[in-house]
Amino acid sequence: xxxxxxxxxxxxxxxxxxxxxxxxxxxxxxxxxxxxxxxxxxxxxxxxxxxxxxxxxxxxxxxxxxxxxxxxxxxxxxxxxxxxxxxxxxxxxxxxxxxxxxxxxxxxxxxxxxxxxxxxxxxxxxxxxxxxxxxxxxxxxxxxxxxxxxxxxxxxxxxxxxxxxxxxxxxxxxxxxxxxxxxxxxxxxxxxxxxxxxxxxxxxxxxxxxxxxxxxxxxxxxxxxxxxxxxxxxxxxxxxxxxxxxxxxxxxxxxxxxxxxxxxxxxxxxxxxxxxxxxxxxxxxxxxxxxxxxxxxxxxxxxxxxxxxxxxxxxxxxxxxxxxxxxxxxxxxxxxxxxxxxxxxxxxxxxxxxxxxxxxxxxxxxxxxxxxxxxxxxxxxxxxxxxxxxxxxxxxxxxxxxxxxxxxxxxxxxxxxxxxx
Amino acid sequence: xxxxxxxxxxxxxxxxxxxxxxxxxxxxxxxxxxxxxxxxxxxxxxxxxxxxxxxxxxxxxxxxxxxxxxxxxxxxxxxxxxxxxxxxxxxxxxxxxxxxxxxxxxxxxxxxxxxxxxxxxxxxxxxxxxxxxxxxxxxxxxxxxxxxxxxxxxxxxxxxxxxxxxxxxxxxxxxxxxxxxxxxxxxxxxxxxxxxxxxxxxxxxxxxxxxxxxxxxxxxxxxxxxxxxxxxxxxxxxxxxxxxxxxxxxxxxxxxxxxxxxxxxxxxx
Numbered sequence: 001x002x003x004x005x006x007x008x009x010x011x012x013x014x015x016x017x018x019x020x021x022x023x024x025x026x027x028x029x030x031x032x033x034x035x036x037x038x039x040x041x042x043x044x045x046x047x048x049x050x051x052x053x054x055x056x057x058x059x060x061x062x063x064x065x066x067x068x069x070x071x072x073x074x075x076x077x078x079x080x081x082x083x084x085x086x087x088x089x090x091x092x093x094x095x096x097x098x099x100x101x102x103x104x105x106x107x108x109x110x111x112x113x114x115x116x117x118x119x120x121x122x123x124x125x126x127x128x129x130x131x132x133x134x135x136x137x138x139x140x141x142x143x144x145x146x147x148x149x150x151x152x153x154x155x156x157x158x159x160x161x162x163x164x165x166x167x168x169x170x171x172x173x174x175x176x177x178x179x180x181x182x183x184x185x186x187x188x189x190x191x192x193x194x195x196x197x198x199x200x201x202x203x204x205x206x207x208x209x210x211x212x213x214x215x216x217x218x219x220x221x222x223x224x225x226x227x228x229x230x231x232x233x234x235x236x237x238x239x240x241x242x243x244x245x246x247x248x249x250x251x252x253x254x255x256x257x258x259x260x261x262x263x264x265x266x267x268x269x270x271x272x273x274x275x276x277x278x279x280x281x282x283x284x285x286x287x288x289x290x291x292x293x294x295x296x297x298x299x300x301x302x303x304x305x306x307x308x309x310x311x312x313x314x315x316x317x318x319x320x321x322x323x324x325x326x327x328x329x330x331x332x333x334x335x336x337x338x339x340x341x342x343x344x345x346x347x348x349x350x351x352x353x354x355x356x357x358x359x360x361x362x363x364x365x366x367x368x369x370x371x372x373x374x375x376x377x378x379x380x381x382x383x384x385x386x387x388x389x390x391x392x393x394x395x396x397x398x399x400x401x402x403x404x405x406x407x408x409x410x411x412x413x414x415x416x417x418x419x420x421x
Numbered sequence: 422x423x424x425x426x427x428x429x430x431x432x433x434x435x436x437x438x439x440x441x442x443x444x445x446x447x448x449x450x451x452x453x454x455x456x457x458x459x460x461x462x463x464x465x466x467x468x469x470x471x472x473x474x475x476x477x478x479x480x481x482x483x484x485x486x487x488x489x490x491x492x493x494x495x496x497x498x499x500x501x502x503x504x505x506x507x508x509x510x511x512x513x514x515x516x517x518x519x520x521x522x523x524x525x526x527x528x529x530x531x532x533x534x535x536x537x538x539x540x541x542x543x544x545x546x547x548x549x550x551x552x553x554x555x556x557x558x559x560x561x562x563x564x565x566x567x568x569x570x571x572x573x574x575x576x577x578x579x580x581x582x583x584x585x586x587x588x589x590x591x592x593x594x595x596x597x598x599x600x601x602x603x604x605x606x607x608x609x610x611x612x613x614x615x616x617x618x619x620x621x622x623x624x625x626x627x628x629x630x631x632x633x634x635x636x637x638x639x640x641x642x643x644x645x646x647x648x649x650x651x652x653x654x655x656x657x658x659x660x661x662x663x664x665x666x667x668x669x670x671x672x673x674x675x676x677x678x679x680x681x682x683x684x685x686x687x688x689x690x
Contacts, residue, residue: 281547286529286536289522293530296519303474303513304531304600305505411523413557415565415577 009063017056024051092363099269103262110258115377117265117333121326122373124272126353126365127279128322133351134360135279135288136315137295139196142183142203143350146176146320148210148342150327155223155337156216165229165332169325176324177317179206184316188309191298203347211339222338228260229267229332236260264333271329275322276362282318284412291315292360349373356397358404367405371397425487427452427636428473428604433482435468435660442468443479444660450604450653455630455637457647459671460657461680466640467514469657470608473638474511475500486604505534510602512593514609514640520582524573524592527581528564529557531599536560567595571625587618591625598629604636605629611643619643623650648672656680 028047033040099120103113125147132140153172157163163171187198210217217223228236234247238255247263248255282288290311293301298308331337353372357364376390397405426449435443443465450456458466471477473484475498484495486507493507503509519527529536539556568574571591576584581592590610597605610626611619627650630637641647647654647668654671656664658680664671671677 278547285540285547285553286533287540289526289530290533292522292526293519296521297517299476300513300517300519301530302476302500303504303511303517304533304596305501305503306530306533307499307501307505409521411526411578413523413525413529413561415525415561415568415574 005064005067009060009067012063013056013060016059017052020055021048021052024048095363095366096273103265110261113258113261113265115374117261117268118377119369119373120265120268120272121330121333122350122353122369123366124268124275124326124329125323125350126357126369127272127275127362128319128326129350129354130319130357130360130362130365131279131282131291131322132315132319133354135283135295136291136312138312138315139192139199140316140319141196141200141344141347141351142206143199143319143323144342144344144346145183145203145206146179146323147327147330147346148206148339149176149179149320150324151331151337151342152210152217152223152327153324154328155226155331158227158332159223159225165227165328169328172328173321173324176327177321180316180318180320181313183320184313188312200344200347203342203344207339207342210342217339220339222336222340223331224336226331226335226337228335229264231263236263264329268326268329268333271325275325278322279362287311287314289412356394356404358401358407360409361404361406364404364406426450427487428638429483429485429487430469430473431483431485433469433472433479433484435465435472435477435479441660443472443657445481446657446660446662448655448662448665450636450638452603452636453630453634454652455626455639455650456653456655457639457641457651457668458655458657459641459647463659464657465660466657467608468660470511470606470638470640472496473503474509474606475503488603504600504602508601508603509606510597510600510604511606512590512597512608512610514612516586516589516593518581518589518593518596521580523578524568524581524584525561525564525577527592527596528567528599529560531596532560532563563599564595567598570628571595572621587614590614591622594625598633602635604638606638608640609642610639611641611646614643616645619646622646626650 025048028051029043029045031042031044033042099116102108102116125143128146129140129143132138132143150172153175154165154168157168157171158165183199183202187195190198211220213219230236231247233244234250235241235244236247236259238248239246246255247253247259253259279288283292290301290306291314293304293306294308294311294315301308301311330341334341349372353365353368356372357366357368371393375393401407428450430449431447433443433446434441446465446469448456458469460466468477472479472482473495475495479496482496486493486495486509488508495503495507495509498507504511519530522530536553536556540553565574565577568577571588571594573584573588573592573595576588581589584592590613594605594607594610607626611622614622623646626637626639629635639647639651651668654664654666654668655662656671656674656677663676663680664674666674
């Protein structure tokens with residue numbers, strides 16, 4: 001018995017070592033040396049041997065370890081969401097509370113608040129896309145298009161018509177929502193892969209239009225000098241223009257650039273929490289349940305009298321609206337936007353946030369946004385190994401939680417006293 | 422059976438390429454009665470169901486549903502309108518539940534239109550007005566009634582997909598009933614049920630017929646169900662109607678026996 005186990009582990013280890021050696025040979029085994037005279041190829045087979053040995057031994061040890069644990073004691077990742085339904089709510093409140101006091105904590109410097117703002121933009125985008133992908137089950141690869149529409153709506157309205165941020169914000173949301181419906185119509189009959197391809201194309205179309213319609217959008221040069229938001233007319237500048245007051249003057253503070261950073265942080269926090277509140281609420285309403293029903297089975301929806309056209313369009317429009325809000329915030333925060341900011345990779349990151357978080361999970365989106373947007377920022381200290389660490393983290397998460405960080409779904413309504421639940 | 426026919430199917434033809442899946446078929450189904458459609462595999466039973474419920478559009482024919490307030494022509498409506506306006510509900514041969522939603526949620530989704538109106542297209546619901554919560558309470562009460570009828574009350578908060586097969590079948594019927602139909606179309610409701618479950622199904626269906634006063638249209642292979650509860654039987658073969666009558670008449674019909682068992686061989690005869 002023990003001999004067989006040892007043999008199997010040995011086999012596994014050797015196999016692992018061979019695979020590692022084959023992989024390491026081209027990647028570690030050769031390197032270009034740039035000497036004074038010429039470029040020469042050097043070898044470092046000792047590195048390959050080390051890699052193979054580490055993997056082989058590790059695999060061998062893992063295999064032995066696994067066999068020595070009885071089957072009934074194999075550790076499993078507990079589904080915490082299912083075991084503690086209340087805990088999810090508490091974690092949510094704790095996160096929201098932490099986000100509220102974050103700018104005033106002693107370790108929160110300007111760069112940290114800036115990073116947190118960035119993470120919150122993605123949290124908001126993730127929550128918006130969660131409505132389309134997580135609830136309605138419509139795979140959207142071009143979500144960044146609505147983000148772009150929101151950003152350009154605000155930038156153009158503010159620079160050309162001189163409208164204020166707070167007036168433009170709902171308008172940007174409306175514009176983005178109407179683009180959502182515009183995209184929705186041609187894709188009504190599509191599902192799955194085909195839908196993904198068309199939405200991907202739509203995202204690119206919007207970007208290419210922004211890039212080439214130079215008269216209107218200023219093309220690749222982008223729009224600069226986008227006005228900053230004000231707090232009830234109070235400006236966040238050192239010196240107020242004619243007839244305006246600055247925030248610092250009004251409250252009798254010394255002017256500091258940090259005021260604006262913190263103000264922007266609170267604006268996006270409020271917007272993101274609004275998105276979350278809306279989603280939590282609408283999941284319990286007929287339209288939200290219809291979205292989830294559509295994700296589960298479109299034909300059954302039809303047989304119950306639900307019109308899939310209206311359901312899909314409302315999901316696209318609602319998701320797009322929140323992307324529009326996030327977009328106009330992005331424009332006012334940056335003060336400058338160009339088509340560069342709205343490439344496919346942005347859509348991919350937002351989608352990854354939703355999928356990694358666990359489709360349909362609100363807190364999952366927050367955790368995933370922290371991981372996907374926050375981690376690479378903090379990994380900057382690892383310099384060239386940054387993306388390696390990032391990729392490794394992703395692999396580990398997908399190994400342990402293949403259906404996303406928080407994939408447990410709680411029913412939106414319970415029968416209550418009528419039956420023991 | 423003195424009432425006017427609830428559903429009149431006249432000369433319905435559905436072609437797929439050169440194949441006549443349903444060929445010039447006419448029959449009627451009455452309210453407060455169970456009409457069974459039987460026939461060998463591939464006879465066009467499910468195609469007929471898909472025509473009646475709007476999932477297919479027949480090339481020829483007319484299907485009239487006689488409501489209390491006037492006739493409705495089914496072939497002119499979209500599938501979701503047939504469910505929402507004409508009030509025809511259906512179940513599926515391969516069960517189609519919302520698997521990752523709870524049992525109760527499945528029944529609430531079926532009452533979408535009532536709740537949508539009550540929530541003023543989500544506005545009243547978003548603001549948390551009393552008018553929506555009242556409507557939701559009524560919806561839950563109706564769901565509870567049907568869960569009790571199909572014996573799933575204890576499992577109301579479980580995921581629909583985690584139920585055993587027989588319970589999923591019953592849940593699908595309960596979900597269809599939550600749409601307040603006047604005609605309930607059941608596509609092989611007894612498939613995959615054991616004899617005991619099939620007996621319970623008989624009680625459930627006759628109960629629905631007698632209490633709700635609606636018409637039931639039933640595709641079934643299980644002859645104990647067909648002969649036990651139907652009031653009228655329509656037999657299809659190769660898309661055409663070969664016989665129709667009461668269960669007792671159908672049992673002895675030579676055309677039906679031929680369709681099911683085949684022509685006796687010349688040599689044997």
